[in-house]
Amino acid sequence: MNKTFLVVALIVVAALGIWYFTSQSQAPAVNETENVGGNGTVEEATDGGNVITFTGTGFSPGILTVKAGETVKFVNSSDGNFWPASAMHPTHTVYPGSGIEKCDTAERESIFDACDGIAPGGSYEFTFNEVGEWGYHNHLDAKFFGKVVVE
Ligand SMILES: [Cu+2]
Known part of the structure; x- marks a missing residue:
């Protein structure tokens, strides 16, 4: 039971990590849009x-x-x-x-x-x-x- 919980917890943490990394890597796209406006x-x-x-x-x-x-x-x-x-x-x-x-x-x-x-x-x-x-x-x-x- 405890082992299962640990595995699930690890998967959740890994998923959150991937989501966070993906969100971060999308951030520059917003800056590009702003640059277009300033061009x-x-x-x-x-x-x-x-x-x-x-x-x-x-x-x-x-x-x-x-x-x-x-x-x-x-x-x-x-x-x-x-x-x-x-x-x-x-x-x-x-x-x-x-x-x-x-x-x-x-x-x-x-x-x-x-x-x-x-x-x-x-x-x-x-x-x-x-x-x-x-x-x-x-x-x-x-x-x-x-x-x-x-x-
Ligand atoms: Cu008018």
């Missing part, structure tokens, strides 16, 4: 990697600086749809020529407005030709916003 710097932006990532807690980086004529990719890394669009909500008319009412027209492709919800994992790209500081937001949850500075 959206201005320096990388000049390499053509103008990426703004949307997570459930906001856009990162909050301010991205690019050169006129460069394309910015808005990536949806959240678990719900997102809809990046020019300020101001709900009209989206701050970026020159833009406006949510144009989503139903042929001009849709040329305005700073995704014009639709984009699923998790999807992305929206826009080429900024106008110099200035352009605010944008998630039209589906307008408390999330950011800014693209075009030099």
